[in-house]
Amino acid sequence: MLSELLCGHGGIIKPPTGVKYTLEDVIAVISYAATSTATSLEAAVSELKRKMPDAALPSADTVFNYLYENDIEDILAFFRRVNAELLALSGIPDGPVDIAVDFHDEGYYGDKNDRG
Helix, strand or coil: CHHHHHHHCCCCCCCCCCCCCHHHHHHHHHHHHHCCCCCCHHHHHHHHHHHCCCCCCCCCHHHHHHHHHCCCHHHHHHHHHHHHHHHHHHHCCCCCCCCCCCCCCCCCCCCCCCCC
């Protein structure tokens, strides 16, 4: 599902011409970066290379090159479409909704030793 979403028609990953790595290689790095404690693509690639020293992994620059092949408007349209699909699945009403926000200067203003 992820590869179809990212690489399918209207996805945000379009491989440049003459590429060495497959879309699956690039998605593996992006997925690891998104689901691990790695704070960047560079960190994700370093961790993956440490864990799998014999694996052929694209560098962070290569992954960015795959992403840079896209127009910013295409990327924004992609995220709008994905967000709309996620919102539809969430059950949030399609219209205005009243909400309330309660701001406090102190997060907790009671006695920590009180029961209850």
